[in-house]
Amino acid sequence: MSTENEGNAVPPAPSAPPVPVASPAASPQGSAPDGGAPTTPLPPVPQGTPGQYPAPAAQAPAGPPHGTPGPAPDAHQPYGAPGAPAPAPDGSWPPPTAAPSYGDGGSGAAGAGWGSSYQQPAPKPGNGRGGLVAAVLVAALVAGGLGGGIGYTLAKDSDSSGSTTVSASDGASQVKRAPGTIANVASRALPSTVTIEAESTSGEGGTGTGFVFDTQGHIVTNNHVVADAVDGGKLSATFPNGRKYDAEVVGHAQGYDVAVIKLKNAPSDLKPLALGNSDKVAVGDETIAIGAPFGLSNTVTTGIISAKNRPVASSDGSSSSKASYMSALQTDASINPGNSGGPLLNASGAVIGINSAIQSSSSGGFGSGQSGSIGLGFAIPINQAKYVAQQLIKSGKPVYAKIGASVSLEDSTAGAKITDQGASGSAAVESGGPADKAGLKPGDVITKLDDHVIDSGPTLIGEIWTHKPGDKVTITYKRGGQEHTVDLTLGSRAGDS
DSSP: OBOEESSSSOSBOOSSOOOOOOBTTBOOOOSOOOSOOOOOEEOOOOTTOOEESSSOOOOOOSOOOTTOOOOOBOSSSBSSOTTOOOOOOBTTSOOOSSOOBOOSTTBOSTTOOSSEEOOOSSOOOOOHHHHHHHHHHHHHHHHHHHHHHHHHHHHHHTGGGOOOOOOOOHHHHOOOOOTTSHHHHHHHHGGGEEEEEEEOTTSOEEEEEEEEOSTTSEEEEOHHHHGGGTTTOEEEEEOTTSOEEEEEEEEEETTTTEEEEEETTOOTTOOOOOBOOGGGOOTTOEEEEEEOGGGOOSEEEEEEEEEEEEEEEEEOOOTTOOOEEEEEEEEOSOOOTTOTTOEEEOTTSOEEEEEEEEEOOSOOSTTSSBOOOSSOEEEEEHHHHHHHHHHHHHHSSOEEEEOSBBBOOSSOSSOEEBOSSOGGGOOSBOTTSHHHHTTOOTTOEEEEETTEEOOSHHHHHHHHTTSOTTOEEEEEEEETTEEEEEEEEOEEEESOO
């Protein structure tokens, strides 16, 4: 399924910086949200080809078959850019160069990324969306002022008639939030979420979300949220109480779309969010998403788990971008550009996923090309993200599981076909690799990995990456019309190269 990412470069957002939202145990913020949010809608990806960032969002299909990657803009942009060529990637990590975009916060405009565009403090020429959003906010404030003035005048003039309004006593107005309520869960989780601003050396960037992973100051987010700051750029994280810290990228995994940053001079009172078990999630479970949609920091939305193991591929839609693949948790909680990297919580407040992409319609929001939520959001399961984050903290590099075979990314529902030739003229089946030892050959069509149906190359890659190197899996494949089953032990590859 193609979708748009939510946290990479996103269309320009309001010029005001993100304003922390007041929450229990956190003081009210005093500044307005910075640029747009980095959640990118997943751009439609050719069947089987993941995509993400700012590729034009295509109308979401009525409903792709379960396990079949479909056009879905990521929080940034769709898994894959619509119409992108489908090269034959290596099952171990060979996303095609022109893969569908991750989803730039629902942005359907070319160049948009997972997250909303970030504007620097220095005055710059305003762009369409940022200017429009700012204008909308100003208009709302002006209208509010006028309404208040008129209301006060009318009340003053008719004061002699007496008022029948009854005000609640201070005691009655203090409502207690039970432990299981959304308000209680949000009040406990908000202080441990941050709004991330990433800026490249050229001044380009975006806004996204992240959450506290440990007491040492490590923050987990999406790769596409911090990609602009990887090579010498600037990175900062702001808490809901207004505390802002400079940060640095510890490690990033483009294929998984997971990154870890670390706060500089991290405070000693950090409270990591509790991590749940994404394998135990059931369709229909309640979900709570926290993020900075369109730059509106500390926003809380709710929904349910709509589906599990949804194959999603996303990219920023650029010619040089590689795709990210996931076997995602699908939710109808409202997710928009800027939500990328934020936590998806269960009813008890435990993190079950990282919001990463959305499927969006082709129409943009606020007069821009950036699309918004239509109730189809996708999150990286936390069990996978936790493993990746730990690897990044340990070595700075991601480790991917692989079968050692190159598979086609063409749109198909028949399975993942092993190509006749690998990338750059290499062998389609790596000599001495897991697939080779298991007897797999070019032309074989893989239809199942354990009990998961495989309908395309991207689906196979996403499923393989939910495992760790060394895991034993059962592969079902067809050769010459006959079905065969074989067990193999997954190999490993370090780094994104």
